[in-house]
Amino acid sequence: MKTSKRFLIPLALVFLLASPSVLWSAPKASPELGNYNELISEEWMNILFNNQKIGFSYQKIEKGDAGYRVTDRAVIKMKVMDISQDMSFSNTTYLSGAKKLVKFIYLQTIQSQRQRTTGVVKNGKLQLAITGAGGTSYKTVKIEPNTYFGNSIGFALSDKLKVGFKVTVPIFISALRATDNLTFEVIGKKKMTVDGRPVDVYIVESSIQGVKTRSYVTKSGVTIREESFMNFVSVRASESEALKFQKAYVPITSLITFSLITPDKPIKNPARIKTLKLSIGGLKNPGLLPNDYRQSIGSPERKTDKSRRRSFTAPVTIKKKSPEKFLSIAEASSAMPDDLKPSPEIQSDNKMIISVARKIIGGEKDAWQAARKINGWVYKNVEKKLVDSFTAIDVLLSKQGECQSHTNLFTAFARSVGVPARVASGLVYSKKNEGFLYHAWPEVYVGEWVAMDPTLGQDVADATHIKLVGGEIENQIQLVRYIGRISITIDSISN
Structure with a gap:
């Protein structure tokens, strides 16, 4: 059976969660929200997988009379059967003067396919319009008043950079049209070399669904480096460095290897099995596993491992x-x-x-x-x-x-x-x-x-x-x- 028949995780989901620049960090602006003529920051980062460049991200934050505009872009290039598969993510977020979400415009492109999502906050609800092949769909979701927007949370909390600061807040993730809780904690400080000079940086750890991202951020809010799961790293770069790609792209099969779960023994004829009993280890909350008509x-x-980390093992039939x-x-x-x-x-x-x-x-x-x-x-x-x-x-x-x-x-x-x-x-x-x-x-x-x-x-x-x-x-x-x-x-x- 070919590997391609077995590979799930939509690449957009992988990069959304594994490339912190996409999560933290363009469509056309909305003129009705005013002009933004004060540049606060502008950052470029290279996105690496297994120490190989697979893309870049860009973020620009501007201030205007109505509040702030945060513009994010990211491009990913992978190789599928020796053919490049390009993905791009573009997001423009409008925040109030208090850094609360007002509106966003999110555009996601995979090869020739595009999906555009716009969201506007009105009376405690987020009104969404999702446009793609086949037309536009509409959806309204409730959001809590203190909900942050995924790509702007780092900016919204930038004035909280102090060792020991910790908070858990709800964030809305536009690519998934879902709200989840994110824990943001400043766990320490260290010196890093930036442009040939030693610079003090805060070590910021964020966690969503138990997946941790570690960021190294200067006191002025500039992100120097970010590390996430599956060996994804984002590193600060110049514009010219970020836009430069090597000819050899990372094959998607590398991601398959990282997501593969090898059991203690192989299964010879999976299609013939009538009943399979197995144990899943490493669970944080086994109660979340679906229990239904066939499972x-x-x-x-x-169980406790050598590092004294606790987890659960659950038998599944x-x-x-x-x-x-x-x-x-x-x-x-x-x-x-x-x-x-x-x-x-x-x-x-x-x-x-x-x-x-x-x-x-x-x-x-x-x-x-x-x-x-x-x-x-x-x-x-x-x-x-x-x-x-x-x-x-x-x-x-x-x-x-x-x-x-x-x-x-x-x-x-x-x-x-x-x-x-x-x-x-x-x-x-x-x-x-x-x-x-x-x-x-x-x-x-x-x-x-x-x-x-x-x-x-x-x-x-x-x-x-x-x-x-x-x-x-x-x-x-x-x-x-x-x-x-x-x-x-x-x-x-x-x-």
């Missing part, structure tokens, strides 16, 4: 579960109406999606048989490539993508014809890599929930699919609590 979690055991109850599409729709709703990434109300899906299922009335037809079509017609896509429409137009792309298109098709469907994210075993890789797959309701896998062509997902998170893009940040932290031990296999 059950046993009593966790607390997963069954390959075929449906035993069957409903018509009409009956399934009535039973689970919330799982038929469109979303910005899964445009089940789009005319093109509806038209193709109806052709796929023909006159089929049975929900399970309709789901199987959709699964077969996506497996056969979408090429397995390490290419990220924002939406189901993007996948339908390009006919290529990784597992998230297959899952989004399948889910859009299913919902569009009345078959309730939802997204699961987690791990699946790769025979080629002899380990577990991050993956996404859909679940459908046909009288009971069934896990399917259009990426692998499985009408019933095999028992090596370990569900870690349920839900769409807003929930994907929860995967970060597992990346690079957990281990897997195979306890028993039943065929």
Whole structure:
């Protein structure tokens, strides 16, 4: 089985969380918010993975009559099958004089695909407009009054740089349209050489979902260096240094190696397994593991390693579960109406999606048989490539993508014809890599929930699919609590 069929973590999510310059740190400005004519700071940084440059980030902070404008840009270049895959992130954030969010404009581009999100704060709510292939979707989310915006939190807290300062605040992450808690702590000071001179810097540690980033910041707020998980580092650079790229880009397969979880023993025939019992170690909160119709979690055991760090190991039993109850599409729709709703990434109300899906299922009335037809079509017609896509429409137009792309298109098709469907994210075993890789797959309701896998062509997902998170893009940040932290031990296999 090719590696590309098994690789999940959307690259945008990896770089959002692993490249601190993107998280901390252009679209057109909004003239209605006034002029910003006082430059406060301007920074360029190189983004490195395993000591190789893969991109750069840029941040400019300006002050005006209405408050502040923070402009961020980042570019990432990776290599997929010897072909460059370019990604760019651009964000303009408008803050009040008190450094509170007023508005943002976020643009994300992967190759020729683009997604633009704008957000405006009104009466304690954030009104979002998400534009991509297929049109514009709207969403309103509640935010707490003290919520910070992901890329501007460093600036907002810059006057708090004092050893011992620690605070946990909610932040809104535009790429995921989600709010999470971030802990910001100044843990010490040290001297670093900057432009040939020794400079005092504060050591700032930030943590989100347990993933820590360490930043080295001068008393004036200039970031010299940032270190994050999976060997990602950002280093201060000049503009000319930042914009310069070598010809050899880092292959995406390097990221796959870092995310691979190798169990204590290989699994010979994952597709044949009926029941898989394993233990997941390194968990901080085992109660967050999903416990559902095919996956059950046993009593966790607390363990302490040589460094006296505590974690939990939880026994997990997963069954390959075929449906035993069957409903018509009409009956399934009535039973689970919330799982038929469109979303910005899964445009089940789009005319093109509806038209193709109806052709796929023909006159089929049975929900399970309709789901199987959709699964077969996506497996056969979408090429397995390490290419990220924002939406189901993007996948339908390009006919290529990784597992998230297959899952989004399948889910859009299913919902569009009345078959309730939802997204699961987690791990699946790769025979080629002899380990577990991050993956996404859909679940459908046909009288009971069934896990399917259009990426692998499985009408019933095999028992090596370990569900870690349920839900769409807003929930994907929860995967970060597992990346690079957990281990897997195979306890028993039943065929």
